[in-house]
Amino acid sequence: MSAQRLVYLDNNATTCIAPEVREAMLPFFQELWGNPSSMHFFGGQVARHVEAAREKLAALIHADPAEIIFTSCGSESDNMAIYGAAETLGPSAKIITSRVEHPAVLGPCRHFREHGYHVIELPVDGVGQLDLAALREAVYGGPSLVSVMWANNETGVIFPMEEIAKIVKSAGGILHTDAVQAVGKLPIDVRKLPVDMLALSGHKLHAPKGIGALYVRRGTRLKTYLIGGHQEHGRRGGTENVPYIVGLGVAAELAARHMDDENTRVAKLRDRLEQGLLACPDARVNGDTRHRLPNTSNMSFEFIEGEAILYHLSDLGICASSGSACSSGSLEPSHVIRAMGVPFTAAHGSIRFSLSRYNTEADVDYVLQQMPPVVAKLRAMSPFVTN
Numbered sequence: 269m270s271a272q273r274l275v276y277l278d279n280n281a282t283t284c285i286a287p288e289v290r291e292a293m294l295p296f297f298q299e300l301w302g303n304p305s306s307m308h309f310f311g312g313q314v315a316r317h318v319e320a321a322r323e324k325l326a327a328l329i330h331a332d333p334a335e336i337i338f339t340s341c342g343s344e345s346d347n348m349a350i351y352g353a354a355e356t357l358g359p360s361a362k363i364i365t366s367r368v369e370h371p372a373v374l375g376p377c378r379h380f381r382e383h384g385y386h387v388i389e390l391p392v393d394g395v396g397q398l399d400l401a402a403l404r405e406a407v408y409g410g411p412s413l414v415s416v417m418w419a420n421n422e423t424g425v426i427f428p429m430e431e432i433a434k435i436v437k438s439a440g441g442i443l444h445t446d447a448v449q450a451v452g453k454l455p456i457d458v459r460k461l462p463v464d465m466l467a468l469s470g471h472k473l474h475a476p477k478g479i480g481a482l483y484v485r486r487g488t489r490l491k492t493y494l495i496g497g498h499q500e501h502g503r504r505g506g507t508e509n510v511p512y513i514v515g516l517g518v519a520a521e522l523a524a525r526h527m528d529d530e531n532t533r534v535a536k537l538r539d540r541l542e543q544g545l546l547a548c549p550d551a552r553v554n555g556d557t558r559h560r561l562p563n564t565s566n567m568s569f570e571f572i573e574g575e576a577i578l579y580h581l582s583d584l585g586i587c588a589s590s591g592s593a594c595s596s597g598s599l600e601p602s603h604v605i606r607a608m609g610v611p612f613t614a615a616h617g618s619i620r621f622s623l624s625r626y627n628t629e630a631d632v633d634y635v636l637q638q639m640p641p642v643v644a645k646l647r648a649m650s651p652f653v654t655n
């Protein structure tokens with residue numbers, strides 16, 4: 269990278285650790301390093317901090333602290349939910365998911381398909397909204413596990429969880445939601461919304477990488493996925509990652525305290541960025557702009573490769589991302605963009621900007637100043653542009 273400046277607009281990939289989170293974690297690397305499972309006072313002191321963090325995280329989603337299992341990441345939480353519930357239900361159960369899920373959900377679902385389960389991947393429409401009629405049809409006729417995301421990591425599109433829960437519950441299904449991108453960005457109240465399981469990840473809300481959690485509603489039957497000691501009430505073996513758990517607790521507290529103000533401010537910045545970039549020729553927004561995370565914008569610049577734009581932006585110190593996966597030398601549009609039926613000419617130019625509470629007006633000014641000339645230059649070189 270030749271630029272000195274860092275404008276970080278890739279917060280759906282990961283976020284920086286909040287200073288308050290870092291401060292809170294430090295004593296647990298130095299003075300308070302006991303094992304929370306130990307009987308002695310030193311372990312007990314640490315265990316109290318783990319439980320305090322559990323309470324803070326539970327408060328963010330209005331859960332009972334006993335319903336929170338700490339894990340190592342969002343992927344583990346998703347895997348734990350799907351493996352645990354599918355094993356409990358047995359192979360006569362259907363597993364229902366959507367085509368736009370994260371690989372941490374699609375992967376385990378497809379694993380069970382290979383092992384004889386009937387797995388249904390629901391379609392989405394042109395703006396990335398779930399086909400609820402297809403869900404209604406899929407849930408009837410026998411036990412089912414439904415795993416659909418709360419908010420999409422690439423487009424920010426928010427699924428109508430209330431309606432989804434109603435449909436799944438009326439058919440007696442088990443509902444898991446991958447809320448990795450929703451927790452900390454959207455108000456969530458599991459007392460009002462009958463989800464059975466909900467996955468979240470620390471590094472998406474200014475806690476460190478390597479910590480996550482799974483909410484499991486009391487009474488939900490879930491086979492233990494990580495067998496070991498009696499930690500997490502016997503639901504996940506392995507000595508707890510105490511510093512990171514403490515960090516996640518503080519991150520949850522910060523999110524709960526500042527969510528409303530931050531959402532308004534971040535959405536304003538995102539909208540200004542988006543409006544400014546829509547002035548570029550053949551620019552479009554992908555996804556349902558009426559039901560979208562306040563921090564996310566997925567845009568396409570037709571006839572230009574997203575990767576080429578990202579490469580130039582990176583050189584200017586601007587971090588964004590594309591949903592494309594680079595495999596065997598060919599640049600494929602992401603499965604999310606493809607599932608939405610975004611035209612080929614636009615799908616290849618899709619770019620995700622995702623903001624956080626640490627972005628400023630100056631960041632947006634900088635991108636609006638630097639990016640249009642990059643787009644213009646790449647368009648001039650594109651073999652597909654005739655005008």
Ligand code: PLP
Pocket residue numbers: 280281340341342343344346370372417419420421446448449469470471480
């Ligand atoms: N689910 C979604 C929607 C995500 O965006 C991510 C991470 O990008 C994950 C799951 C996986 O989370 P983690 O990186 O903590 O494993």
